[in-house]
Amino acid sequence: xxFTKYDSFNSLNDSTTEWKIRVRAQSIWKGxxxxxxxxxxxxxxxxxDSSERIHAFMSALICPKFEAELCEGQIYxxxxxxxxxxxxxxxxxxxxxxxxxxxxxxxxxxxxENNGLKLPEYSFDFYNLEDIDPMKTDNRFLxxxxxxxxxxxxxxxxxxxxxxxxxxxxxxxxxxxxxxVTFFNELAQSFLKARExxxxxxxxxxxxxxxxxxxxxxxxLTNFPATRFYLNPKHHVVKLLRQRLEEPNFYVxxxxxxxxxxxxxxxVADIKxxxxxxxxxxxxxxxCCNRSYPYPxxxxxxxxxxxxxxxxxxxxxxxxxxxxxxxxxxYDVEAxxxxxxxxxxxxHSPNMNKVPMLxxxxxxxTKGESPATASSTNKRRPRVTEEFNDPKxxxxxxxxxxxxx
Numbered sequence: 426x427x428f429t430k431y432d433s434f435n436s437l438n439d440s441t442t443e444w445k446i447r448v449r450a451q452s453i454w455k456g457x458x459x460x461x462x463x464x465x466x467x468x469x470x471x472x473x474d475s476s477e478r479i480h481a482f483m484s485a486l487i488c489p490k491f492e493a494e495l496c497e498g499q500i501y502x503x504x505x506x507x508x509x510x511x512x513x514x515x516x517x518x519x520x521x522x523x524x525x526x527x528x529x530x531x532x533x534x535x536x537x538e539n540n541g542l543k544l545p546e547y548s549f550d551f552y553n554l555e556d557i558d559p560m561k562t563d564n565r566f567l568x569x570x571x572x573x574x575x576x577x578x579x580x581x582x583x584x585x586x587x588x589x590x591x592x593x594x595x596x597x598x599x600x601x602x603x604x605x606v607t608f609f610n611e612l613a614q615s616f617l618k619a620r621e622x623x624x625x626x627x628x629x630x631x632x633x634x635x636x637x638x639x640x641x642x643x644x645x646l647t648n649f650p651a652t653r654f655y656l657n658p659k660h661h662v663v664k665l666l667r668q669r670l671e672e673p674n675f676y677v678x679x680x681x682x683x684x685x686x687x688x689x690x691x692x693v694a695d696i697k698x699x700x701x702x703x704x705x706x707x708x709x710x711x712x713c714c715n716r717s718y719p720y721p722x723x724x725x726x727x728x729x730x731x732x733x734x735x736x737x738x739x740x741x742x743x744x745x746x747x748x749x750x751x752x753x754x755x756y757d758v759e760a761x762x763x764x765x766x767x768x769x770x771x772x773h774s775p776n777m778n779k780v781p782m783l784x785x786x787x788x789x790x791t792k793g794e795s796p797a798t799a800s801s802t803n804k805r806r807p808r809v810t811e812e813f814n815d816p817k818x819x820x821x822x823x824x825x826x827x828x829x830x
Contacts, residue, residue, distance in 0.1 A: 429541075434477040437508045437524055445504045447537060448473050449544045452519070452633065453497050454650040456482070467495065468651065470519050470634075471503075471526070472548035480520045481506075483528035491534050500537040500544055505529070516564045519634040519651040521550060547660055549633060555602045558644055560637040567634040567649055571662050572597035572604075573670065574628045577620065580613060593617060597630060597646075599666070600675045606632070606646045608654075616654060623656050627670060629663050631655040694735035723755035 431447045448471040456465040466484040481503075483491060494501075507527040511518070528534075549569040552560075557568055577595040584590075593613040595606050608616050620628065634651040637644070657663065669675055691699075724744035731740050748754055 431473075433475070434473060434479050434522070434524075437479075437526075439508050439510065442505055442507055442529065442531070444506060444508065445502070446471075446473060447500065447502055447541065447544075449500050449548075450495070450497055451478075451548060452651055452653050453495050456650075467492070468519075469495070470651070471501075472545070474542050474544050476545055476548040477522075478520045478548050478550065479522045479524065479526060480518065481526035481528065483532075487528055487530055487532075490530075491528065491532075494534055494536065498546075502533075502535050502537050504533040506532045517636065517649060517651075518566050521566055547631075547633075547655065547658060549631060549660070549662070551662060553601075554597070554599050554604050557604075557637055561639045561644060567636055567651060569631070569633045570597070570604075570635060570646065571629065571631045571660075571666060572599045573666065574620075574630050575603065577617075580617060597632075600669060604644050604646055605640075606635075607640075608648050612648045612652065612654070619654075619656055625657055629657055629666055631658055631660065631663065692735045693731070693733050693738045696738055697736065723759075725755060 429447075432444050434446070437444060437446075450469050450471060452470045454468050456468050457463065458465060464485050466482055467488055469481040469483075470478060471481055472478045503526075507529055508524055509527055510524055549571075551571055552568050554570060554572060557570070560566070560568060575596045575598050578593060580591055580593045582589055582591045590610055591613055592607050592609045593616060596603055597606055598604075631654065632646060633653045633655070634649060635646040636649045636652070638647055639645065725742070725747040726744065727742035727747055729740050729742065730737055732738070
């Protein structure tokens with residue numbers, strides 16, 4: 426039986442496009458621009474028989490040629506593609522290989538139907554949980570982790586400008602440290618459904634291409650479009666971790682629920698009966714935040730009348746409470762109002778929007794355009810008619826003759 430020779434990932438370079446590799450597609454996801462939601466193409470994480478991984482990309486223009494063949498976990502024969510080196514400024518890379526593959530119009534992709542050399546089911550690049558803290562400030566790479574699920578919170582939903590989003594929070598540990606994990610939207614729902622089907626306890630999870638972040642001074646792992654999770658997968662690292670779980674000194678974290686202080690609900694009649702002792706002080710005195718405003722500050726102050734079945738009471742809402750409830754300051758509200766063009770124009774006089782009429786301050790005449798007069802004379806006449814009504818007799822003007830020299 427003749428064996429086909431395939432190129433290794435280490436031998437790939439940008440000198441030619443005549444390459445041929447046999448790979449498994451571990452994860453496939455769409456590249457979409459966040460602002461414009463434009464589809465840019467497909468991203469694929471590939472690995473070969475030596476578990477070496479590489480990232481491949483096909484642009485949106487050639488996706489229709491290969492889209493029907495794409496399937497996670499499938500083994501492919503990939504030929505005639507371009508190899509490029511990373512520039513170094515890319516972010517959120519799923520693979521730490523310094524090269525990646527570009528599909529072209531000449532690229533050939535076909536499923537491997539032959540029973541060739543067996544490829545692993547998965548290929549990961551694991552990092553210890555205690556070693557990923559520096560990654561929260563390094564956004565170049567995503568990371569792979571393996572740990573035991575310790576606690577799963579109920580799924581939560583909240584509304585944003587983009588619409589309703591859901592997330593699920595849980596904790597993972599490897600016996601030495603623990604980290605919080607948050608999955609959002611579709612991945613959160615898929616995780617909960619997959620967890621319900623697992624009966625073998627405890628559950629070991631492998632998270633591939635997770636994004637390391639920090640939330641409220643605590644380290645978090647969250648999902649990215651490339652993120653995938655596997656529960657109790659058949660992997661040698663998972664097997665070793667399950668063996669450690671049977672040891673008596675394996676650290677199991679006890680998660681205590683935080684005591685949530687319940688707000689006391691009072692009726693209006695009860696509020697009116699309260700004395701000065703009900704007012705809470707800090708160190709037996711009122712304290713401010715020691716902030717100074719070098720300019721006049723605009724603040725909210727809302728007066729309301731609140732009532733129930735026991736009576737009515739006036740309540741004054743301070744600025745801080747209104748800002749907390751509305752999420753806006755006075756300046757934010759004014760800025761929103763100024764964005765209305767009709768409102769802006771209504772504040773000005775309509776005359777301000779008109780083109781001013783220009784009146785000529787010079788008289789220009791041409792021959793034949795002089796207005797008609799009753800009679801013409803060369804005699805001098807006074808400029809104003811009031812001179813004729815002046816009781817004082819105005820002496821005639823003398824014309825002084827000058828001799829020519």
